[in-house]
Amino acid sequence: MCEHDHNAGPVPNQALARRSVMAGAAALAGLGALGFAAPASADSGERGGLAASYHGSAQKTVPIIIEGGTLIDPATGDTVEDGVLVLRDGKVEAVGTREATRKAVKDAVGQATRIDATGKFIIPGMVDAHVHANGLEDVRLILQSGATTVRSGSSTFYQDIALATLPKWNPGLSPRMHPAGLFVSPEQGDSILADPELAPLAALEGNIRDVKDLAYLTGVNLRRGATVIKTRANPRAGLAEQDPLELVYDREQLSAIVKAARGARGALPRLQRQRHCRSRRRWRGQH
DSSP states (O other), X not given: OOOXXXXXXXXXXXXXXXXXXXXXXXXXXXXXXXXXXXXXXXXXXXXXXXXXXXXXXXXXXXXXXXXEEEEEOTTTOOEEEEEEEEEETTEEEEXXXXXXXXXXXXXXXXXXXXXXXXXXXXXXXXXXXXXXXOSHHHHHXXXXXXXXXXXXXXXXXXXXXXXXXXXXXSTTSSOEEEOOOSOBSSOOGGGGGSOGGGGGGGGGOSOOOSHHHHHHHHHHHHHXXXXXXXXXXXXXXXXXXXXXXXXXXXXXXXXXXXXXXXXXXXXXEEOSOOOOOEEOOOSTTOX
């Protein structure tokens, strides 16, 4: 599980240097200080017809107006005091001064939820490129840290795929997630119980190496709803004693995984373990 800073920050200074703005933005993680994140798209909840037989329908979101805080553009370091942010259908409809957002606020009033952000920073939702979220507490902490879109680094029993569907039914409960499903590696342990389709691999006793078996495991992930496939090249990256030239899977095996992942909507094979990193977003039109 990634580590996140969950502490609320100080009241913003009226005169902030660019360096201070960037540091404050990273530390406070924006809307996490408000305990709020914009709804994720319904798109993730429709992979494989998930919950198609449920008698109810997905929640409809209402516009949200966040006002009074200090708006920060992480790309430039620019700030807007007493700023206003208008969200509609999970996207930024307007952001800026009260004058610049007046029309959007007027159109939303009467149906919008209003949040007073006085004394707080407001930044775009952050992107965490590597998380391991296996439960509701995990995604709650991710949202509190300010990340509204994440890429899963795999889960043990397809929890990330289930978490990816939650925003359609309960906006704000989980960030937008690109799920990876099971880590494609030789040893699956109890994860072999995550899906009955995986039962044939149990006979391999922790030695999933044949190209057909690797393609099969990748296919099960995709059928479950994975949009990212994670596998390994090294036994364990980041350790001083680890030989970076030692491989778990060779070129032929990695190629079989990549080939099996092609054609899946949004599939992005990752061929090595990755360091945690976050990319920043700009405001206009973002989810």
